[in-house]
Amino acid sequence: QSVLTQPPSVSGAPGQRVTISCTGSSSNIGADYDVHWYQQLPGTAPKLLIYVNSNRPSGVPDRFSGSKSGTSASLAITGLQVEDEADYYCQSYDSSLRVVVFGGGTKLTVL
Amino acid sequence: QVQLVQSGAEVKRPGASVKVSCAASGYTFTTYDISWVRQAPGQGLEWMGWISTNNGNTNYAQKVHGRVTLTRDTSTSTAYMELRGLTSDDTAVYYCARGNYRSGYEYWGQGTLATVSS
Numbered sequence: 534q535s536v537l538t539q540p541p542s543v544s545g546a547p548g549q550r551v552t553i554s555c556t557g558s559s560s561n562i563g564a565d566y567d568v569h570w571y572q573q574l575p576g577t578a579p580k581l582l583i584y585v586n587s588n589r590p591s592g593v594p595d596r597f598s599g600s601k602s603g604t605s606a607s608l609a610i611t612g613l614q615v616e617d618e619a620d621y622y623c624q625s626y627d628s629s630l631r632v633v634v635f636g637g638g639t640k641l642t643v644l
Numbered sequence: 645q646v647q648l649v650q651s652g653a654e655v656k657r658p659g660a661s662v663k664v665s666c667a668a669s670g671y672t673f674t675t676y677d678i679s680w681v682r683q684a685p686g687q688g689l690e691w692m693g694w695i696s697t698n699n700g701n702t703n704y705a706q707k708v709h710g711r712v713t714l715t716r717d718t719s720t721s722t723a724y725m726e727l728r729g730l731t732s733d734d735t736a737v738y739y740c741a742r743g744n745y746r747s748g749y750e751y752w753g754q755g756t757l758a759t760v761s762s
Contacts, residue, residue: 535688566745567746567748569747569748569749571689571749573689578739578752578753578754578755579681579689579739579741579749579752580752581743581748581749581750584747584748584750585746585747585748590750622688622689624689624745624748624749625745626745626746630706631703632691632703632705632706633679633691633694633745634691635681635688635689635690635691636688637688638688638689
Protein backbone atom coordinates (compact mmCIF):
# COMPACT_ATOMS: atom_id res chain seq x y z
CA GLN A 534 0.00 0.00 0.00
CA SER A 535 1.11 3.56 -0.66
CA VAL A 536 2.41 5.91 2.01
CA LEU A 537 -0.07 8.51 0.78
CA THR A 538 -3.66 7.27 0.62
CA GLN A 539 -6.02 8.32 -2.16
CA PRO A 540 -9.49 7.00 -3.02
CA PRO A 541 -9.22 4.54 -5.92
CA SER A 542 -11.94 6.29 -7.88
CA VAL A 543 -14.21 9.32 -7.96
CA SER A 544 -16.83 10.35 -10.46
CA GLY A 545 -18.97 13.30 -11.39
CA ALA A 546 -21.18 14.66 -14.11
CA PRO A 547 -20.03 17.37 -16.50
CA GLY A 548 -20.12 20.75 -14.80
CA GLN A 549 -20.00 19.32 -11.29
CA ARG A 550 -17.30 19.66 -8.65
CA VAL A 551 -15.23 16.77 -7.32
CA THR A 552 -12.49 16.52 -4.74
CA ILE A 553 -9.71 13.99 -4.38
CA SER A 554 -8.13 13.50 -0.98
CA CYS A 555 -4.54 12.56 -0.17
CA THR A 556 -3.96 11.39 3.38
CA GLY A 557 -0.47 11.11 4.81
CA SER A 558 1.13 11.08 8.24
CA SER A 559 3.40 12.97 10.59
CA SER A 560 6.49 11.97 8.61
CA ASN A 561 5.36 13.42 5.27
CA ILE A 562 2.48 15.87 4.79
CA GLY A 563 2.19 16.40 8.54
CA ALA A 564 5.90 17.19 8.73
CA ASP A 565 5.22 20.22 6.55
CA TYR A 566 6.47 18.72 3.30
CA ASP A 567 4.67 20.19 0.33
CA VAL A 568 2.22 18.28 -1.84
CA HIS A 569 2.13 18.24 -5.62
CA TRP A 570 -0.56 16.84 -7.89
CA TYR A 571 -0.28 15.20 -11.29
CA GLN A 572 -2.76 14.33 -14.01
CA GLN A 573 -2.06 11.31 -16.16
CA LEU A 574 -4.10 10.75 -19.30
CA PRO A 575 -4.13 7.19 -20.68
CA GLY A 576 -0.86 6.25 -22.34
CA THR A 577 0.89 9.51 -21.53
CA ALA A 578 3.42 10.80 -19.02
CA PRO A 579 2.15 12.49 -15.86
CA LYS A 580 1.58 16.23 -16.06
CA LEU A 581 2.19 18.57 -13.13
CA LEU A 582 -1.18 20.03 -12.20
CA ILE A 583 -0.59 21.69 -8.82
CA TYR A 584 2.75 22.39 -7.16
CA VAL A 585 3.59 23.38 -3.61
CA ASN A 586 0.10 22.60 -2.32
CA SER A 587 -1.92 25.19 -4.22
CA ASN A 588 -0.02 26.68 -7.14
CA ARG A 589 -0.92 26.11 -10.78
CA PRO A 590 1.76 25.92 -13.47
CA SER A 591 1.22 28.14 -16.47
CA GLY A 592 -1.48 26.75 -18.71
CA VAL A 593 -3.40 24.80 -16.07
CA PRO A 594 -6.99 26.05 -15.89
CA ASP A 595 -8.17 27.65 -12.66
CA ARG A 596 -10.83 24.93 -12.45
CA PHE A 597 -8.09 22.97 -10.68
CA SER A 598 -7.14 23.95 -7.14
CA GLY A 599 -5.21 22.39 -4.29
CA SER A 600 -5.12 22.73 -0.54
CA LYS A 601 -3.28 21.22 2.39
CA SER A 602 -4.12 20.95 6.07
CA GLY A 603 -2.54 18.88 8.80
CA THR A 604 -1.65 15.45 7.44
CA SER A 605 -3.88 15.70 4.35
CA ALA A 606 -4.19 17.49 1.06
CA SER A 607 -6.98 17.82 -1.47
CA LEU A 608 -7.38 18.47 -5.16
CA ALA A 609 -10.61 20.10 -6.28
CA ILE A 610 -11.88 20.19 -9.84
CA THR A 611 -14.82 22.43 -10.66
CA GLY A 612 -16.83 22.61 -13.86
CA LEU A 613 -15.95 19.02 -14.74
CA GLN A 614 -15.23 18.37 -18.40
CA VAL A 615 -15.04 15.09 -20.28
CA GLU A 616 -11.36 15.71 -20.96
CA ASP A 617 -10.66 15.72 -17.22
CA GLU A 618 -11.15 11.96 -17.19
CA ALA A 619 -7.73 10.70 -16.10
CA ASP A 620 -5.71 9.32 -13.20
CA TYR A 621 -4.62 11.80 -10.55
CA TYR A 622 -1.66 11.36 -8.18
CA CYS A 623 -0.48 13.29 -5.15
CA GLN A 624 3.22 13.41 -4.28
CA SER A 625 5.25 14.50 -1.26
CA TYR A 626 8.38 13.52 0.66
CA ASP A 627 8.67 11.19 3.63
CA SER A 628 11.35 12.05 6.18
CA SER A 629 11.29 8.63 7.88
CA LEU A 630 11.71 6.68 4.65
CA ARG A 631 13.84 9.44 3.07
CA VAL A 632 12.12 9.00 -0.26
CA VAL A 633 9.73 10.78 -2.56
CA VAL A 634 6.29 9.25 -2.13
CA PHE A 635 3.29 9.11 -4.42
CA GLY A 636 -0.30 8.34 -3.62
CA GLY A 637 -1.79 5.24 -5.17
CA GLY A 638 -3.70 7.28 -7.70
CA THR A 639 -7.37 8.14 -8.23
CA LYS A 640 -9.25 7.41 -11.41
CA LEU A 641 -11.67 10.20 -12.26
CA THR A 642 -14.65 9.23 -14.36
CA VAL A 643 -16.79 11.95 -15.91
CA LEU A 644 -20.23 10.44 -16.27
CA GLN B 645 11.34 24.63 -25.05
CA VAL B 646 12.28 22.15 -22.35
CA GLN B 647 12.40 18.56 -23.56
CA LEU B 648 13.39 15.26 -22.03
CA VAL B 649 13.76 12.59 -24.68
CA GLN B 650 14.21 9.01 -23.56
CA SER B 651 15.64 6.00 -25.34
CA GLY B 652 13.45 3.37 -26.92
CA ALA B 653 11.67 0.31 -25.60
CA GLU B 654 13.68 -2.62 -24.32
CA VAL B 655 13.03 -6.34 -23.94
CA LYS B 656 15.29 -8.14 -21.51
CA ARG B 657 15.70 -11.63 -20.06
CA PRO B 658 15.41 -12.17 -16.30
CA GLY B 659 18.73 -11.46 -14.63
CA ALA B 660 19.84 -9.01 -17.30
CA SER B 661 20.36 -5.27 -17.00
CA VAL B 662 18.69 -2.33 -18.72
CA LYS B 663 20.05 1.16 -19.20
CA VAL B 664 17.70 3.99 -20.14
CA SER B 665 18.87 7.40 -21.28
CA CYS B 666 17.18 10.77 -20.88
CA ALA B 667 18.47 13.57 -23.11
CA ALA B 668 17.65 17.05 -21.89
CA SER B 669 17.40 20.18 -24.01
CA GLY B 670 16.02 23.69 -23.79
CA TYR B 671 17.61 24.60 -20.46
CA THR B 672 20.90 24.46 -18.55
CA PHE B 673 21.17 20.77 -17.66
CA THR B 674 23.08 21.22 -14.40
CA THR B 675 20.52 23.62 -12.96
CA TYR B 676 17.87 21.02 -12.18
CA ASP B 677 17.89 17.58 -10.57
CA ILE B 678 16.58 14.54 -12.43
CA SER B 679 14.48 11.83 -10.82
CA TRP B 680 13.42 8.48 -12.20
CA VAL B 681 9.90 7.17 -11.70
CA ARG B 682 8.47 3.89 -12.92
CA GLN B 683 4.98 2.60 -13.50
CA ALA B 684 4.18 -1.09 -13.75
CA PRO B 685 1.30 -2.04 -16.07
CA GLY B 686 -1.99 -0.85 -14.58
CA GLN B 687 -0.26 0.37 -11.44
CA GLY B 688 0.66 3.70 -9.85
CA LEU B 689 3.81 5.79 -9.89
CA GLU B 690 6.89 4.62 -7.99
CA TRP B 691 9.86 6.90 -7.34
CA MET B 692 13.17 5.13 -7.90
CA GLY B 693 15.79 7.71 -7.20
CA TRP B 694 17.27 11.12 -7.81
CA ILE B 695 20.52 12.50 -9.16
CA SER B 696 21.96 15.94 -8.79
CA THR B 697 23.01 16.88 -12.30
CA ASN B 698 25.33 19.46 -10.77
CA ASN B 699 27.56 17.23 -8.63
CA GLY B 700 26.33 13.71 -9.34
CA ASN B 701 25.04 13.03 -5.83
CA THR B 702 22.37 10.35 -5.77
CA ASN B 703 19.61 9.03 -3.53
CA TYR B 704 17.84 5.75 -4.19
CA ALA B 705 14.59 4.18 -3.03
CA GLN B 706 15.15 1.27 -0.69
CA LYS B 707 13.20 -1.08 -2.94
CA VAL B 708 15.75 -0.83 -5.77
CA HIS B 709 18.81 0.18 -3.77
CA GLY B 710 21.78 -1.98 -4.75
CA ARG B 711 20.32 -2.76 -8.18
CA VAL B 712 19.99 0.74 -9.62
CA THR B 713 22.62 3.27 -10.63
CA LEU B 714 21.86 6.81 -11.75
CA THR B 715 24.51 8.69 -13.68
CA ARG B 716 24.73 11.78 -15.85
CA ASP B 717 26.91 13.12 -18.63
CA THR B 718 27.02 16.88 -18.45
CA SER B 719 28.83 17.12 -21.81
CA THR B 720 25.76 15.70 -23.57
CA SER B 721 23.09 16.82 -21.07
CA THR B 722 21.99 13.25 -20.64
CA ALA B 723 20.93 11.30 -17.56
CA TYR B 724 21.02 7.53 -17.32
CA MET B 725 19.25 4.89 -15.24
CA GLU B 726 20.68 1.38 -15.10
CA LEU B 727 18.77 -1.40 -13.36
CA ARG B 728 20.41 -4.79 -12.83
CA GLY B 729 19.17 -8.22 -11.85
CA LEU B 730 15.88 -7.76 -13.68
CA THR B 731 12.81 -9.79 -12.76
CA SER B 732 9.31 -9.76 -14.17
CA ASP B 733 8.38 -7.32 -11.40
CA ASP B 734 10.62 -4.75 -13.10
CA THR B 735 8.44 -4.71 -16.22
CA ALA B 736 7.30 -1.11 -16.32
CA VAL B 737 7.38 2.22 -18.10
CA TYR B 738 10.37 4.17 -16.82
CA TYR B 739 10.18 7.97 -16.77
CA CYS B 740 12.78 10.62 -16.14
CA ALA B 741 11.49 13.85 -14.66
CA ARG B 742 13.04 17.24 -14.02
CA GLY B 743 12.65 18.73 -10.59
CA ASN B 744 12.73 17.61 -6.97
CA TYR B 745 10.47 16.83 -4.06
CA ARG B 746 10.27 20.49 -3.07
CA SER B 747 9.12 21.92 -6.38
CA GLY B 748 7.47 18.92 -7.99
CA TYR B 749 8.29 17.48 -11.40
CA GLU B 750 7.27 19.90 -14.12
CA TYR B 751 8.84 18.16 -17.10
CA TRP B 752 8.76 14.46 -17.89
CA GLY B 753 10.26 12.26 -20.54
CA GLN B 754 7.92 10.35 -22.80
CA GLY B 755 8.60 7.10 -20.96
CA THR B 756 10.50 3.94 -21.88
CA LEU B 757 8.82 0.55 -21.67
CA ALA B 758 11.10 -2.14 -20.34
CA THR B 759 9.71 -5.65 -20.59
CA VAL B 760 11.34 -8.50 -18.70
CA SER B 761 10.42 -11.86 -20.12
CA SER B 762 11.98 -15.24 -20.67
